Amino acid sequence: MSRALPADYHVHTFLCKHAEGTPADYVAAAKARGIPEICFADHVPAPDGYDPGTRMDIGRFPEYVEMVSALRAGTDPEVLFGIEADYYEGCRTFLESWLPEQDFDLVLGSVHFIAEWGFDHPDNIAVWETVDVAETWRKYFELVGALADTGLFDILGHTDIPKKFGHRLDEKTLAELAEPALDRVATAGMAVELNTGGLRYPAGEIYPSRFLLELCRARDIPIVFGSDAHAADCVGHAFEQAVKLAADTGYTESLRFRGRKGTPVPLPRIQSTAT
Ligand code: ZN
Ligand code: FE
Ligand code: FE
Ligand code: ZN
Numbered sequence: 001m002s003r004a005l006p007a008d009y010h011v012h013t014f015l016c017k018h019a020e021g022t023p024a025d026y027v028a029a030a031k032a033r034g035i036p037e038i039c040f041a042d043h044v045p046a047p048d049g050y051d052p053g054t055r056m057d058i059g060r061f062p063e064y065v066e067m068v069s070a071l072r073a074g075t076d077p078e079v080l081f082g083i084e085a086d087y088y089e090g091c092r093t094f095l096e097s098w099l100p101e102q103d104f105d106l107v108l109g110s111v112h113f114i115a116e117w118g119f120d121h122p123d124n125i126a127v128w129e130t131v132d133v134a135e136t137w138r139k140y141f142e143l144v145g146a147l148a149d150t151g152l153f154d155i156l157g158h159t160d161i162p163k164k165f166g167h168r169l170d171e172k173t174l175a176e177l178a179e180p181a182l183d184r185v186a187t188a189g190m191a192v193e194l195n196t197g198g199l200r201y202p203a204g205e206i207y208p209s210r211f212l213l214e215l216c217r218a219r220d221i222p223i224v225f226g227s228d229a230h231a232a233d234c235v236g237h238a239f240e241q242a243v244k245l246a247a248d249t250g251y252t253e254s255l256r257f258r259g260r261k262g263t264p265v266p267l268p269r270i271q272s273t274a275t
Helices: 023-033 058-069 092-101 122-130 133-150 171-187 196-200 210-218 239-248
Strands: 008-011 037-043 078-086 106-110 191-195 223-226 253-258 261-266
Touching: 008 078, 008 106, 008 191, 023 037, 023 058, 037 058, 037 106, 058 078, 078 092, 078 253, 106 133, 133 171, 171 210, 191 196, 191 210, 191 239, 196 223, 196 239, 210 239, 223 239
Parallel strands: 008 037, 008 223, 037 078, 078 106, 191 223, 223 253
Antiparallel strands: 253 261
16 A cells, blocks of 8 residues: 655654644654654754754753654654754854764754844744845855755755745746755755645745756755644645645655665655645
């Protein structure tokens, strides 16, 4: 029997201070939804003091390990252990030594800050009215390229998250800014995630857009699926729609991760009536 839905490789827990629910709650939600695999990818600790309000404290990392480990024997769903690590200038000091010491199945790499501005945080929306939108996207994709160049990350998180609150570019400008970054993502051997979190914000769209996903496809960049759930009821959110987007873009496979290695598996077949 073919899988009905893909693995959800991006969920959070209460430890990051802005999500709710224990790992057990998310696993129960995945089971109820028929999600065959779930990977915890909570916000990485940053002992250098970067953005302390929206990530787990390093002292609580052992608790994260314990809570997820206690669930890993389960097979319905299978439970994986990962992290969502931010790329920012200076992140390598900690991540280069710390990431390889952990038993992660996958490491998402995400950009949430441009200099001191947490541009995707709802508290900071007003700053968008004071900046040049195209220049902001340019800086964003430069950081994505630098993220890829580090070689520290397996999967690029929410590829076009600057659209979250509706700040968009025309396709020509978007391609000019995104293509060099996606080239570097491809060179790094990274995957991108189809992150359904964008559907829950004014963007109203999966990250990345179909247009950007086609640019990924053209570069043979593999994909995974993530809900970016910050509450258990978002596990597997709109995954039928995400699989359809992947298939419509020409993808036939996604990656299954174990121990930071990705192996291609066929996309689940979604009924054509499902959206
Ligand atoms: Zn978060
Ligand atoms: Fe993120
Ligand atoms: Fe996330
Ligand atoms: Zn996220």
